[in-house]
Amino acid sequence: MPFIRAESPVAGGPTESGLGDTTQSFFFSPKAPTAGGWIWAVGPVGFYPTASNSALGRKKWGLGPSVLLLSQANGWTYGALANHIWSVAGNDDRPDLSETFLQPFVSYTSPSATGISLNTESIYDWKSDQWTVPINLGVSQLVKFGAQPVSFQLIARKYVEKPAGGPDWGLSFTVTLLSPK
Numbered sequence: 198m199p200f201i202r203a204e205s206p207v208a209g210g211p212t213e214s215g216l217g218d219t220t221q222s223f224f225f226s227p228k229a230p231t232a233g234g235w236i237w238a239v240g241p242v243g244f245y246p247t248a249s250n251s252a253l254g255r256k257k258w259g260l261g262p263s264v265l266l267l268s269q270a271n272g273w274t275y276g277a278l279a280n281h282i283w284s285v286a287g288n289d290d291r292p293d294l295s296e297t298f299l300q301p302f303v304s305y306t307s308p309s310a311t312g313i314s315l316n317t318e319s320i321y322d323w324k325s326d327q328w329t330v331p332i333n334l335g336v337s338q339l340v341k342f343g344a345q346p347v348s349f350q351l352i353a354r355k356y357v358e359k360p361a362g363g364p365d366w367g368l369s370f371t372v373t374l375l376s377p378k
Contacts, residue, residue, distance in 0.1 A: 201253050215249035220298075222263040222280060230268075238265040242280040244294065246287060257287030259294045267302075275303040295323040310339035312350075322360075330358035331367065339375075346375040 199217040224238035231237065242263040248254020259282040267276030277300060284294035297320070304314035314335040321328050337350035354367040 198247055203253065213250055213252045215253050217248050218254040219245045219247045220282070221245070222265075222278075224263070224265060226265075234268055234270065236265075236267050236269070236276075239263070242282060244282045244284075255284075255287070255294060256291045257284040257294050259284045272306050272308075273303070274306070277301045292324055297321045297323070304335075312337040312339075314352075319358075325360070327360050328358045329356070329360065329363065331356045346377065348373040348375060 198219050200215070201217045202212065202214045204212045220242060222240060222242045224240040226236065226238035240263055242261050244255075244257065244259030246254055246256050246258060248256070261280055261282040263278070263280035265276065265278045267274060279297070279299050281297045282294050299319045299321075300316055302314065302316035304312055304316075306312040312335075314333070314337070316333050316335075317330055318333060319328065319330045331354040333352050333354050335350055335352035337348055339346055339348050341347070348371075350369075350371040350373070352369045352371070354369065356364055356366065359365075
C-alpha cells in the first residue's frame with residue numbers, strides 16, 4: 198500500500214499525506230522458463246480504493262488483464278510488465294478509469310546482493326488522452342535478519358511526461374519481506 202505525500206501545485210496550497218489506492222496483480226505462470234529461458238505470466242490486475250484521503254485516491258474499484266515477460270542471466274533481469282485497468286464500481290462523482298500501464302525494466306544484481314535498476318512506469322490515461330512517464334533509477338540491498346531475508350530499495354524518479362501540475366521528480370523507499378522456498 199503506497200504512502201503519499203503530495204505537495205500542492207500552487208504556492209501556499211495544502212500538502213496532503215496518507216495512504217493511496219492499491220493496485221495488485223495476480224499471475225499464473227509455467228513452473229519452469231519456456232524456450233529461450235523466458236519466464237512469462239498472465240492474470241488479473243485489481244485496483245482497490247484504499248486511499249485514506251479523497252485527494253489521494255480515485256474512489257473507484259478497477260479490474261483488467263496483466264501480463265509479464267522476463268529473462269534472467271548472469272545477474273541481469275530484463276523484460277516488461279503491462280496491464281490495463283477499467284473501473285467496475287465506485288463513486289459515480291469521480292471519473293472512470295481506463296488506464297494502460299507499461300513497465301519495461303532492466304536490473305543487475307551483484308554477488309553481494311546489491312542491485313541497480315532502470316525502468317519506466319508509464320501510464321496512458323485513455324479518458325484524458327494523457328501520458329505519465331517517469332524514468333526510475335533504483336538501488337537495492339538484500340540483507341538477513343536472522344533467517345528472514347529483507348530487501349531495501351531506494352528509487353529516484355524523473356518525470357519526462359506528465360499532466361499539467363504533475364510532479365517533476367519523486368523518491369520512493371521500499372522494504373520487502375521475502376519468503377523464498
